[in-house]
């Protein structure tokens with residue numbers, strides 16, 4: 396019988412906050428609906444979504460991750476959650492490995508934990524290769540390859556489509572501090588160019604060498620950071636000559652260090668992972 400009282404852990408990576416449940420102990424029968432209820436910042440726990448940690452189906456992996464956005468949609472990958480899972484598994488004694496293989500819907504990702512005095516201080520994730528498989532309907536108003544220009548509420552946004560296991564449209568702007576990202580992000584997420592909707596990154600290279608990036612996430616709206624979005628931004632910046640193969644992506648909730656390796660084409664993401672609090676909640680809430 397499914398237990399009704401579920402113990403959960405709230406964690407964040409650069410401010411991108413999720414509710415984590417160990418499904419080796421607790422069964423969540425309808426995670427999409429639970430994510431909508433629990434993510435609510437007024438009537439629920441409050442988060443950008445729900446993350447389920449479970450057994451891996453592949454013998455190559457140690458554990459698995461499933462990620463649901465705040466609107467209940469399931470995503471293929473989450474960069475910030477994968478770092479948090481590394482910390483969760485190690486500090487809760489579920490592994491003593493400092494290299495963990497995590498199964499996701501977009502492949503097995505390798506996490507490397509940097510441990511000091513029993514605490515995981517930083518996690519690096521091998522995010523595998525970026526893909527530029529342009530959505531079928533990306534053609535309207537677009538130029539060549541994965542670059543295009545999209546119209547949203549009277550403003551044109553030139554950008555690059557990058558898949559990091561999930562879809563991203565990275566648009567470079569020159570008014571990042573004042574841009575109304577809720578206005579434009581909500582329209583671009585559901586633009587006809589993106590049949591499966593899209594995560595949107597608004598980015599601007601800054602004088603200090605960082606790339607200031609603000610995010611509108613598919614299924615969750617404005618978030619403080621997006622790991623896959625940071626990777627997509629770094630790749631788009633490198634492709635368009637705005638940066639080299641390594642970038643510091645400065646998001647609202649923290650900075651992620653991204654390197655797009657020349658040797659194997661893999662994108663490496665490094666950043667923090669933090670516990671916020673533990674709690675328990677009735678599955679029916």
Ligand SMILES: N[C@@H](CCC[C@H](N)C(=O)O)C(=O)O
Nearest residue numbers: 470473474475561621622623
């Ligand atoms: N916050 C995430 C990505 C979460 C999923 C995304 N909203 C989608 O629908 O693809 C990250 O850190 O990568």
